[in-house]
Amino acid sequence: MDTRRVQARDAAARRLRRLTAAFVAGCGAVALLFAFVAAKAFPGRSQHPAARPKAVRHATPRRTPKPAAQTAPPLVQLGSQAQPSPTPASPSPSPAPAPTAAPPAVVSGGS
Amino acid sequence: MSFAFRALGTTAVVAAVDPERTLDAVALVSAELAVVDRACSRFRADSELLSLPHDEPAPVSSLLADAVGAALDAAAATDGLVDPTVGRTLRLAGYDATFRVVTSRDGERFRARFDAVPGWQVVALDRDALTLCVPGGVELDLGATAKAFAADRCAALAHELLGCGVLVGLGGDIAVAGDAPAGGWPIGIADDHAAGEVQTTVAITTGGLATSSTSVRRWRSGAQSLHHVIDPRSGRPANSRWRTVSVAAGSCLAANVASTATIVLSDDGPAWLEARGVDARLVAVDGAVVTTGRWPVEAHAA
Numbered sequence: 001m002d003t004r005r006v007q008a009r010d011a012a013a014r015r016l017r018r019l020t021a022a023f024v025a026g027c028g029a030v031a032l033l034f035a036f037v038a039a040k041a042f043p044g045r046s047q048h049p050a051a052r053p054k055a056v057r058h059a060t061p062r063r064t065p066k067p068a069a070q071t072a073p074p075l076v077q078l079g080s081q082a083q084p085s086p087t088p089a090s091p092s093p094s095p096a097p098a099p100t101a102a103p104p105a106v107v108s109g110g111s
Numbered sequence: 112m113s114f115a116f117r118a119l120g121t122t123a124v125v126a127a128v129d130p131e132r133t134l135d136a137v138a139l140v141s142a143e144l145a146v147v148d149r150a151c152s153r154f155r156a157d158s159e160l161l162s163l164p165h166d167e168p169a170p171v172s173s174l175l176a177d178a179v180g181a182a183l184d185a186a187a188a189t190d191g192l193v194d195p196t197v198g199r200t201l202r203l204a205g206y207d208a209t210f211r212v213v214t215s216r217d218g219e220r221f222r223a224r225f226d227a228v229p230g231w232q233v234v235a236l237d238r239d240a241l242t243l244c245v246p247g248g249v250e251l252d253l254g255a256t257a258k259a260f261a262a263d264r265c266a267a268l269a270h271e272l273l274g275c276g277v278l279v280g281l282g283g284d285i286a287v288a289g290d291a292p293a294g295g296w297p298i299g300i301a302d303d304h305a306a307g308e309v310q311t312t313v314a315i316t317t318g319g320l321a322t323s324s325t326s327v328r329r330w331r332s333g334a335q336s337l338h339h340v341i342d343p344r345s346g347r348p349a350n351s352r353w354r355t356v357s358v359a360a361g362s363c364l365a366a367n368v369a370s371t372a373t374i375v376l377s378d379d380g381p382a383w384l385e386a387r388g389v390d391a392r393l394v395a396v397d398g399a400v401v402t403t404g405r406w407p408v409e410a411h412a413a
Contacts, residue, residue, distance in 0.1 A: 096405030097313035097359040104299030110324025111121045111282020
């Protein structure tokens, strides 16, 4: 009688250990799953030391953020051929306007 | 394929070499123009330009700093023939609201006044610190350069983001970026961009083409007929031999600056253009046509 009770107790203890191990393993798997989902949902960005913000030189200026790919507005370089100018020259002369019989895509006129 | 819509008080036209990207280009340009208008408008009470204090360096957005910088560069490059400090005399002359409002006024009863132009040198722009100091009594008008500046900016932006050739037209100011279609972008030349009376058509592949004209944006002051191209030397609308000047250059801004300066210079305009190698087409008040540089000579050109 006592032997059967001891065996039953031991069997119950083994089941409990298995259940506990399964529970812990399940928790780990769920944690890994959530970590994977979070990593995909919020991709990180690497930051190079040179790109880190430097000390603020001016306390108040507001800056309007520009699109990353936007080029700087052109400087005023008069003329299409290489000429002395008070502003930096463009690297190469622009092509001359050419006569065309094509219908205009747009009209340039006073506005 | 091109699309037209209203922006900056004029007609905006957007075209792309890749027809499937045209609507994307329109969306980009439209959004960018809204930002430019918010920063630079002289007629919006909430614009950054009108919100600036006077007599002290004020922080400005990089966009307004760029726009004012372009205007000051234009003034420097033309020895003040195209000057952003004409705002006060332009307002006193009657151009003190959107042009629709100006033309709806009773011109017979209106009396224009004029004032000396203080000169662009009084404006202090720190492009690194992004601060702008405008002395008291000085009013900036970016109208002579802002549309061309915006056209260049929008064309470059759309080309960079969409990866195809783009044309942006703002009234008479046209900028192109990226690869042009075969044969170039055909552009009609007219006194009024909206009137549809094209006098000639030329093709450009890079840069920009701009037209300035005294035939449009005119209003009355009693018996006088006034226009918006101010001669900074007199503070009054330019009394020019030319009614319309079109210029092709490396950028729309450069083209616009040269066309406006030529109208102000009047008789001295062609020599000024030739000395700088500018490709231009000038239409005199009597309709005679003169070309400079490599602008295609027309059969009836004088």
